[in-house]
Amino acid sequence: MPNLPNLPENSRDLPNLRDQPLRRPISVAEHRARVAALVERTPVVRLPLTDCLGLVLAEDLVSPISLPPFDNSAMDGYAVRAADLAGADQDNPVELPVAEDIPAGRTDLVPLEAGTAHRIMTGAPLPPGADAVIQVELTDGGTERVRLFRAVAQNSNVRRAASDVAAGDRVLVAGTALGAAQLGLAAAIGRTELPVRRRPRVLVLSTGSELVEPGQPLLPGQIYESNGTMLAAAVRAAGGEAELLRFVPDEVAAFHAALEPRLAHVDLVLTSGGVSAGAYEVVKDALADRGVTFTKVAVQPGGPQGAGRYQGVPVITLPGNPVSSLVSFELFVRPALLAALGHERVDRPRVRATLSQGITSPAGRTQYRRGVYDPASGRVVTPVGGPGSHLLSAMALANCLIEVPEEVTELAEGDEVAVLVLAD
Ligand SMILES: Nc1nc2c(c(=O)[nH]1)N[C@H]1C(S)=C(S)[C@@H](COP(=O)(O)OP(=O)(O)OC[C@H]3O[C@@H](n4cnc5c(N)ncnc54)[C@H](O)[C@@H]3O)O[C@H]1N2
Numbered sequence: 001m002p003n004l005p006n007l008p009e010n011s012r013d014l015p016n017l018r019d020q021p022l023r024r025p026i027s028v029a030e031h032r033a034r035v036a037a038l039v040e041r042t043p044v045v046r047l048p049l050t051d052c053l054g055l056v057l058a059e060d061l062v063s064p065i066s067l068p069p070f071d072n073s074a075m076d077g078y079a080v081r082a083a084d085l086a087g088a089d090q091d092n093p094v095e096l097p098v099a100e101d102i103p104a105g106r107t108d109l110v111p112l113e114a115g116t117a118h119r120i121m122t123g124a125p126l127p128p129g130a131d132a133v134i135q136v137e138l139t140d141g142g143t144e145r146v147r148l149f150r151a152v153a154q155n156s157n158v159r160r161a162a163s164d165v166a167a168g169d170r171v172l173v174a175g176t177a178l179g180a181a182q183l184g185l186a187a188a189i190g191r192t193e194l195p196v197r198r199r200p201r202v203l204v205l206s207t208g209s210e211l212v213e214p215g216q217p218l219l220p221g222q223i224y225e226s227n228g229t230m231l232a233a234a235v236r237a238a239g240g241e242a243e244l245l246r247f248v249p250d251e252v253a254a255f256h257a258a259l260e261p262r263l264a265h266v267d268l269v270l271t272s273g274g275v276s277a278g279a280y281e282v283v284k285d286a287l288a289d290r291g292v293t294f295t296k297v298a299v300q301p302g303g304p305q306g307a308g309r310y311q312g313v314p315v316i317t318l319p320g321n322p323v324s325s326l327v328s329f330e331l332f333v334r335p336a337l338l339a340a341l342g343h344e345r346v347d348r349p350r351v352r353a354t355l356s357q358g359i360t361s362p363a364g365r366t367q368y369r370r371g372v373y374d375p376a377s378g379r380v381v382t383p384v385g386g387p388g389s390h391l392l393s394a395m396a397l398a399n400c401l402i403e404v405p406e407e408v409t410e411l412a413e414g415d416e417v418a419v420l421v422l423a424d
Pocket residue numbers: 206207208210211223224225226227228272273274275276277278281301302303304318319320321322324389
């Protein structure tokens with residue numbers, strides 16, 4: 001019998017569905033704190049700027065140089081002495097000889113003599129003696145002699161050295177998230193590497209004897225493995241490195257054989273499936289009483305959860321239903337990964353919005369319904385799909401989660417709700 005856990009031959013020997021002690025579920029906040037306490041900050045390393053996007057600066061960044069490093073032109077035009085253009089206008093242009101041509105990148109500076117102009121390009125160094133630049137549009141563009149049709153004030157179109165950054169300035173503080181502008185600034189002051197906390201290495205392990213590799217034919221009872229792809233993407237989007245291990249069957253021995261050789265290389269193990277109340281709960285069977293605590297969390301979706309350390313390595317066990325897996329990643333794992341990287345803000349933006357239609361929610365559980373939030377339409381949020389945790393296509397249409405508090409069982413059209421914004 002392919003792809004089945006070790007079924008006893010005699011069905012009377014089948015394992016029992018688990019006795020579930022009727023313990024009160026723990027709150028979302030409690031489980032979140034439990035997961036957060038498990039995942040430590042990663043060590044500080046120096047990485048090339050190209051590898052730093054989305055990471056967090058671990059030390060203040062001090063500039064060894066000024067920006068701009070030299071006085072330079074803000075326009076394509078002519079470097080002049082403003083006094084030489086006094087009184088110039090369309091009808092009475094001033095005509096000057098063009099003594100030099102200064103493209104950007106020219107490094108030998110010839111002083112500007114009074115009564116002359118240097119043709120100069122944007123970003124090129126201002127010659128000593130010049131105190132203004134007149135843009136080419138206000139001239140006849142001459143190369144030997146130039147007619148200048150406007151007077152200019154001193155310092156016009158001149159970008160002074162150090163007007164952006166002075167040598168010795170602290171340009172970024174430790175804890176800054178590195179996006180395009182911050183990485184651009186680091187390069188502009190001459191850095192090739194930055195000190196950052198390295199990406200947490202996460203083993204994403206999907207269990208389930210029913211799982212088949214996408215692209216292969218499906219037999220009745222089989223489905224394509226999707227949580228691995230999804231959770232690995234979520235890990236990467238949160239700044240982690242994901243190692244993906246799919247198709248671990250619902251057999252404890254196979255689970256251990258797959259997991260153990262990888263433990264030494266990862267900061268966190270993230271499993272999906274095998275944690276609820278069935279007869280073949282491989283993750284629970286393999287890890288309960290070995291450092292991982294399995295609990296019910298008062299949340300929908302994402303009720304059955306586990307967290308702990310196995311052989312010293314943090315393990316978070318997510319439920320197998322795809323929407324449960326991703327919503328619990330959002331609530332519990334993503335904040336922990338961001339904190340491991342040193343991010344100060346680990347939560348999604350939270351906004352108030354108005355429901356476009358009524359929804360219901362189970363008592364005693366915080367519900368996270370998938371929604372489409374449109375800030376342009378007066379902050380309206382529209383639920384997509386129902387509450388079912390298999391409704392992955394609705395999750396793929398959603399850009400937010402609608403939070404319904406534990407004690408609320410019914411909301412009407414027009415009611416105000418809290419929304420966690422996942423994407424624009
Ligand atoms: N008697 C009870 N049954 C269930 C309970 C309960 O409290 N009592 N909880 C339900 C809830 S809520 C959830 S969520 C699920 C969680 O179950 P498991 O974590 O054990 O997950 P599985 O049973 O392995 O799978 C659930 C579902 O998801 C599909 N799945 C699993 N892994 C993948 C994957 N990698 N890619 C795509 N799809 C996957 C799997 O085929 C199942 O359909 O338990 C409820 N039951």
